[in-house]
Amino acid sequence: MYIYCVNLEDLSHTIEKAIEQVRYIRESQQEHSQLESIRNDLAIAGEIQQTILPRLFPPFPELAEYVDIYASMTPARDVGGDFYDFFRIDDENIGLVIADVSGKGVPAALFMAVSRTLLRATALRxxxxSECLTYANKLLCKESLDSMFVTVFYGIYNYKTGIMDYTNAGHNPPYILRQNHHIETLPLTPNFIVGVFDDISFENGMLKLETGDTLLMYTDGVTEAFNEEREQFSENRLQNALKTLPENPQTKDVVTEILRQVKNFSGNYPQSDDITLLSLQRTE
Structure with a gap:
């Protein structure tokens, strides 16, 4: 006859560990479910954000003889802070906006939506x-959270004359691809970013596109894209990419070729910032 002696203290510790493991597994499952729910919500938010950007090209078929427009926005995360926009203002003018909100993720995406709405509503007046950005800046300063701001390039393009009234508020200066394949950088206007100081005014500039000329607007996600050697794509590479374009390229060809070269340059290095391009060409 064998007599087994059970150490009650050891048994108690064993049961407590088992209970802790069960609790840990349950909490991990709950956290996993919550994480999946957040991921799903972010994916939906990203889809919604993409739908508020103009996605139909050409956007103004009735103006095809005057103007060609194409744009693309590739967020670095599920949701982004970059945005572009274009819209008819009246019978002769089109408004074009490209902007980059500071920060990343959901806060930037929310501020992006607010900025786009205020800019469009003001522009349609x-x-x-310059007056549009001055007024929108006052409104955005009231809505800005955690010192968020936005760089903006806003142009009013008269598609009959080829003249654009533009204001650049701290944004990357666009390029002009002339019909003779000459590349120009649009001169900077002495303006501050939008959403920081509500008592400033903005100054505008003027440019004229001749038939066949193309204006390329972009965000710093293009020039600051990294490769695996931690090199940036840079302004020089962007200019060289523009020089490789064929004569008289369509706006879609310009945007897709730049995106292709940025992707080839970056390789497998993860995208760290939103990449946005907007191109306009005077066709007549």
Missing amino acids: GVPS
Whole structure:
């Protein structure tokens, strides 16, 4: 006859560990479910954000003889802070916006939506570009959270004359691809970013596109894209990419070729910032 002696203290510790493991597994499952729910919500938010950007090209078929427009926004995360926009203001003018909100993720995406709404609503009043940004800046300063700001390039393009009234508020200066394949950088206007100081005014500039000329607007996600050697794509590479374009390229060809070269340059290095391009060409 064998007599087994059970150490009650050891048994108690064993049961407590088992209970802790069960609790840990349950909490991990709950956290996993919550994480999946957040991922799903972010994916839906990203889809919604993409739908508020103009996605139909050409956007103004009735103006095909005057103007060609194409744009693309590739977020670095599920949701982004970059945005572009274009819209008819009146019978002769089109408004074009490209902007980059500071920060990343959900806060940037929310501020992006607010910025786009205020800029479009103000622009549709038909005021000059500098007046539009001055007024929108006052409104955005009231809505800005955690010192968020936005760089903006806003242009009012008269598709009959080829003249654009533009205001650049701290954004990357666009390029002009002339019909003779000459590349120009649009001169900077002495303006501050939007959403920081509500008592400033903005100054505008003027440019003229001749038939066949193309204006390329972009965000710093293009020039600051990294490769595996931690090199940036840079302004020089962007200019060289523009020089490789064929003569008289369509706006879609310009945007897709730049995106292709940025992707080839970056390789497997993860995208760290939103990449946005907007191109306009005077066709007549």
